[in-house]
Amino acid sequence: MLATTLATTFVPGTNLKGDVVGANWSFLLPGRELERTVCTGLPPSATLATLASISREVIVVCASARQIQKVSTTGHEHGLKNLHPSVVNDRLGLQLPDDSADLVVITGGSRGWQFARDRAMVATVRRVLKPEGLIYFEFGWPVGWLLGARALDSFREEFAPIQLFWLSPLxxxxxxxxxxxxxxxxxxFVDHGLASQSINLRPLQSAGRLLGRHRQMRQQPPGERLARAPETRRNPARQVLRSVTRIASTGLFSALERAERTLTRVQPFNRLTRRTGVLVGGVEIDGPPHYLRAIAREADINIDDHRWGLSAPSEFSSRKLLFFLFGPASESPEYIVKLTRDPVLNPRLENEYQALALLQARGVGDSETLPQPLFLGYHSNLAIVGETAIKGTPFRQRTQATADCPYAHAAIDWLIELGATTVDGIGATPKQVVETLRVLFDRFVQIYQLAPAHSDFLAEQITAIGRTPKAFPLVFQHGDPGTWNVLVTRSGRVAFLDWEAAEPQGMPLWDLFYFLRSYSIGTGRARGIRNRLEGFTQQFLAESPLSSLVVDSVARYLKRTGLPTELVEPLFYTCWMHRALKEATRLVATTLEYGHYVSLLRLCIDQRSSPTLCHLFSLQQSVELEQPSSRISAHVTVRE
Known part of the structure; x- marks a missing residue:
């Protein structure tokens, strides 16, 4: 029961936005298990840390004592004992044996050109580089492109072959x-938003937020300036300013985005406005990197002739790297290969593969609505999972953001069917469930500070489960069914992606509550409500067309699974406790108390007499338990 959650350690600040590993380009290499890597110039600290993790030794050729100090500091901060600085007049370390380097990394936009002009340096690299060794460098726009083009001609004369990559951002x-x-x-990649935009408008948005905050604080008495939590503060002037800034920046962003997409396609401008990665030497390979092909081949899957592209999202270190694999003549990907960035995250991908395999074995879903597992392997201590690609459009682009949206109804139906198809009516005793939830509760109160009334209320909800006379049903739980993890397929069905948080023996109703929360917030945003708690309050808690959908969906879930009605309330509140635990890794100590899910939990406790919750918690047991179907379809036909 909740094995995935119980095996996870929730430490605040361990998955912060922007705190990700570097050298994503290293996944383009034929393999990431290297003996010796040599860097000319000083790469970013995150790049050095990654290179040190995939190499037995990393030698950084420095141009100054200051660079040597930075390398030493990076090694000390990251605990990298295999990171060694060297002075530039060593000429790449003349003491290095011949044929001893697997990889030479040339850093800096124009250094590839400078390196190619230095004949002595080129000769030294030829000597220390292994016969199958590689050189990697990049050049960008527009001067870097001119110089880099000359460097390519020089490298073609000295080394072969050369592989070129289109990179983003610039x-x-x-x-x-x-x-x-x-x-x-x-x-x-450009059409489907997989290419990172090169122009960042966040400074403009941040300036608007700061200006609005400054004006707000000037209008407040000193004693009231910190009285309200950030997510619930209000100031009309600030709201107007933020709206104007958002509209202006959104319009500018859209215009720049369209311009960048156009320039990417039009010759000769795309040559001047692109960033190019270069791999020199080794063995010429057409197709995905060798390590991916080897793992797929072990599962009797041949991807040698597949076109490919790599997406390495930058927000969080927990985000997976994705290889999109296309058939030779296919316009859309046939397979998706997921990789972790850190071995500590391997269990998440392993769990996704095992969850998809279990669902496949139980006949849940089909190839149109559920990724089919292909292989699980490892390279450089990182888990690698291959799946079939689901063809469809993101739910957020198709939804009508109303209570009548057919795609929202299809998603709700899918989750209800998942619960009904996989329900184990005697999965656990109430006592076992209480013991498990109390473990999570203890972790929760160690991280968050709740008012005594809130803490006592939550503890009582867990205790109430133990008073249930019947066995407690368990279901197969997706674990993260937000609207961002839903696609609408070409035939109008819905597909849920990203099963790494799945619980084969999970809590009933949690998936449904979570989806309805995310949908209600999205519905609020479609009506101009930017604050998530306000959107949830108006669309979910208050009397509204969407609140009726919430109550009806839960009632149908109870009918299909046989879940006792007295469990609705404790499952509702423990759902947000569970989500707050998971969110804690993305928060630091100073922002923990303002986390979205702990704030949502407090709000729902305070608003337990709201219309929707009153209806939910007073539902009567459905008249007759329906028999679950053997396969989930959740099909909806929509006229375009």
Whole structure:
């Protein structure tokens, strides 16, 4: 029961936004298990840390004592004992044995050109580089492109072969990579939002927020300035300013986004406005990296002739890297291969593979609505999972954001069917459930500070489960069924993605509550409500068309699964306790108390007499338990 959750350690600040590993380009290499890597120039600290994790030794050729100090500091901060600085007049360390380096990394936008002009440096690299060794560097727009083009000509004379990659964004850590000559895949990445935008408007948005905050504080008495939590503060002037800033920045962003997409496709401008990654040497390979092919081949899957592109999202370290694999003539991906960035995250991908395999074995879903597991393997201590790609459009792009939206109804039906199909009516005793939830409750109160009334209320909800006379039913739980993890397929059905948080013996109703929460917030945003708690209050808690959908959906869930009505209330509140625990890793100590889910939990406790909750908690047991179907379809036909 809740094995995935119980096996997870929730430590605040361990999955912060923007705190991700570097050198995403290293996943383009034929393999990531290297003996010796040599860096010319000083890469970012995150890049050095990654190179040190995939190499037995990393030598950084420095141009100054200051660079040597930075390398030493990076090694100390990350505990990297295999990171060694070297002075530049060592000429890449003349003491290095011949044929001893697997990889040479040239850092800096113009250093590839400078390196190619230094004949002595080129000769030294040729000497220390293994016969199958590689050189990696990048060049960007527009001067870097001119100089980089000259460097390519020089490298072609000294080394072969050369592989070129289209990268985005134009500067900073690489987020996407596609072979440069594969225009079809590049277009797919651009059209489907997989290419990172090169122009960041966050400073403009941040300036608007700061200005609004400053004006608000000037209008408040000093003693009231910190009286309200950030998510619930209100100031009309600030709201107007933020709205104007948002509209202006959104319009500007959209215009720049369209311009960048156009420039990506039009010759010769795309040559001047692109960032190019270069791999020199080794063995010429057409197709995905060798380590991916080897793992797929062990599962009797041949991807040698597949086109490919790499997406490496930058928000959180927990986000997986994705290889999109296309058939030779296919316009959409046939397979998706997921990789972790850190071995500590391997259990999440392993859990997804096992969950999909269990669902497949039990006949839940089909190839149109559920990714089919293909293989699970490991390379460089990282888990790698292959799945079939689901063809469809993101739910958020198709939804009508209303209580009548057919896609929302299809998603709700899918979750109800999942519960009904997988329910184990005697899955656990009430005592076992109470013991498990108390473990989570103890973790929760160690992290968050609740008012005594809130803490006592939550503890009583858990105790109430133990008073249930019947066995407690368990269901197969998706674990993260937000609207962002839903696709609408071409035939109008819905598909749920990303099963890494799945619980084969999970809590009933949690998936449904979570989806309805995310949908109600999205519905509020479609009506101009930017604050998530306010949107939840108006769309979910208050009397509204959507609140009627919430009550009806829960009633149908009870009827299909046989869940006793007295469990609705404790499951509702413990659902948000569970989500707050998971959110804690994305918060630091100073923001814990303002986390979304702990705030949502407090709100729901305080608003337990709201119309929707009153209806939910007074539901009567359904008249007759329906028999679950053997296969989930959740099909909906919509006229375009």
């Amino acid at each position: 500067r900073g850590e690489m987020h996407t990579a596609v072979p440069l000559d594969d225009r079809q895949t590049i277009s797919y």
